Amino acid sequence: MKTETLGRFLAARLFLSMRSYSLMLSAPGPETVIDGVSYLYFGGTGYLGLATHPEVVEAGCDALRKYGVHSATSRGRFGTNPPVLEVERRAAEFFGTEDAFYFGSGYAGNHILVSATADRMEAVLLDESSHYCVQEAARLPGVPVITFRHGDPEDLRRVAAPWGRVLVMADAVGPSDGGTAPVTEYLEVLKTREQAVLLLDDAHGFGVLGPDGRGLLDELGLWPQVNGGESADSDSPVRLAVCGTLAKALGGFGGVIPGTAAFVEKARSSSHYFDGSSAPASAVAGSTAKALELVIRQPELRQRLQENITRLRGGLRDLGLNPPPGRTAHFGVALEKAETMRGIYEALKSKGILLPYIAAYSGIPPQGILRFAVFADHMPEQIDHLLSELRSLL
Template sequence: MTFDPAKIMQSAPGAYTTIGGREYLYFVGTGYLGLHGHPEILRATCEATMKYGMGSATSRRAFGNTPPMVDVEARAAEFFGMDDAFYFMSGYLGNSVVVQAIGGTFDVVLIDESSHYSVRDAAVLSQKPMFTFGNRDPDSLAAVLKEQCTDGRRPLVITDGVFPVRGALAPVREYYEILKAYPGSALSVDDAHALGAVGPLGRGSLDQAGLPWETVNTNVQPKDGPRLFLAGTLSKAFGGFGGIVPGSADFIAHIHDDSPYFRAANPVSPGVAAGCARALELVRDHPEMLTRLHANVKLVRDGLRGLGIEVDDVPVPIVCVVLDTVERMQRVQAELMEQGILIAYNPKYSDLGPKGGIRIAVFATHTEQMIQRLIDGVAKVLAS
């Protein structure tokens, strides 16, 4: 396998990132709170690695349950205002963790047609009939439900909370209202891009939509609405690595008892767990990071709008720009790169149209001057 040396990352991702030997002003990836190179996180990671080794060489059910693993779950529980949490090897597995935890309580799985691969994998894992509905389309969901759940079959709806390239929020409030007509129904979000970044407290898309937080990731079936679930990752906004599912004590205890990801595999490296625990503490102790991220999102969106570019009005740190032609988008990307500014042009992604789109990732550590440089850079290319 050969790799393009110009694309190899040679520093921690941050507002400035070195790639292929050049330092760029960086608006790519998912490090929304700018924590990946934070010295306190790195120190905690190194110290715990020296103490506990690279790995525990056995599952947590046996003797592999190191203190950093217990710590990171306690910190995550605190962040989400829940009793406990389950921390596991990869955010990619999050939807599967939830699906396994609630298996047996649903009969049909409905997923957004543009869902992340991991949503699709989780749906397949459930071994229940699977159907898709239109991307972010409540009417389409209602129609598929009507067709597939007439006989009391209980639906589980899974969607990305935030779509990774388009940066759009799923209309979870509308889904919630529709699902009220289906007793025993459930709605689960993959909040990989939302946790730590979206919502007044960074708790993700369900909280942003004002859905009843106290019912999220619990074993309780609310009388008047669907059950709510979320899965996420610490590898994006939180600057670490590994998947996270917070929840009520009994919900998490059931996962700890039952999940193969707990019982039958090595957990995340203890050093990484310690770094993640420190990251969660930093986010708890510095709410100004989230405030700053939200302000920066507004600055970027307003700045692009000021250039006459249409951008969605959502509080998400992923800003998607679709220009009239592919050539124009490629030119914006290439010329900004020449100016030392990195943004991504995605020629195709499941929820983008045929032209693809430019994806701009906003970080809490971008300064106003950096954002102005981005906007001026785009303006310069569009004017030429």
């Protein structure tokens, strides 16, 4: 190691020894360098494995050279540059919608959607285990926020009973456990309301679930009804709204709301993310547009991801570890005791495999979980290696 590199490495180690988090020293992928050690990595969210794709990286560099770091003004005036528009065009193509709104972070998506849909709502009904960004956005309308039990349509019915117009908010896919919301049952419960919006954050479903990779609502055959789309039952008082991120499966960065032209226009104009915040950075937009193009052009990416998901989930079932049902690329397995899971995490780590043990996050049980994530670019033998090491520990 050169002296300068060694110096930087030691400085990073010293800095880290004072912190509770780790330092990722390479791009995320099947092999990821963390705190100076290269691991076979089953963490995070880069499900389609595009973060280091040469075309994605080059498109980011190209946008940076052409447009500078950012437009230095909001999109409402002069701040919309071609890479940002290209993301919106590609996102609309991927999601099969008339338009899409692209903004700096998926975290803001619920905020934007609440602003666009919560007019005259009497109450917000919130799944108790929702992601932090859903919980925070739920307070925006300034009406009572009532929680219902996680994923429980009957409890939703109970809390909805006294109200007329309600906004219901939940994760479509749990960020840690990979559980999916019982959307069809929620719609059934809500159809007797005077008016209702079911607002779902599908950060982890976009790019993974459904025949066209458009997320949980695509998997459930409800995609045509989303974000201004036609409801199958035109008398239904329930509207479906969804937001997500391009920073997980879809290999880019930033939040996205696809929908009809009218709906997306409303999303752009109901809050001030469009005219009061910088457009997403040029390099990030350039890379994100290219990643979307690749996902559209190469359906085999999603196919490979699904094969890996099947392999990992099946292998875990054979070990008696029972991953939750579903076809998500990430999921949590909770064993009875935190010490057992921490022990598995440490033992795997000592063998060069990083499988995160998550002690606390929105929606996970008190003892924590082992959180599995699998990518399209994991090799089958890498998955088998994880399974075989796990077998030796159980």
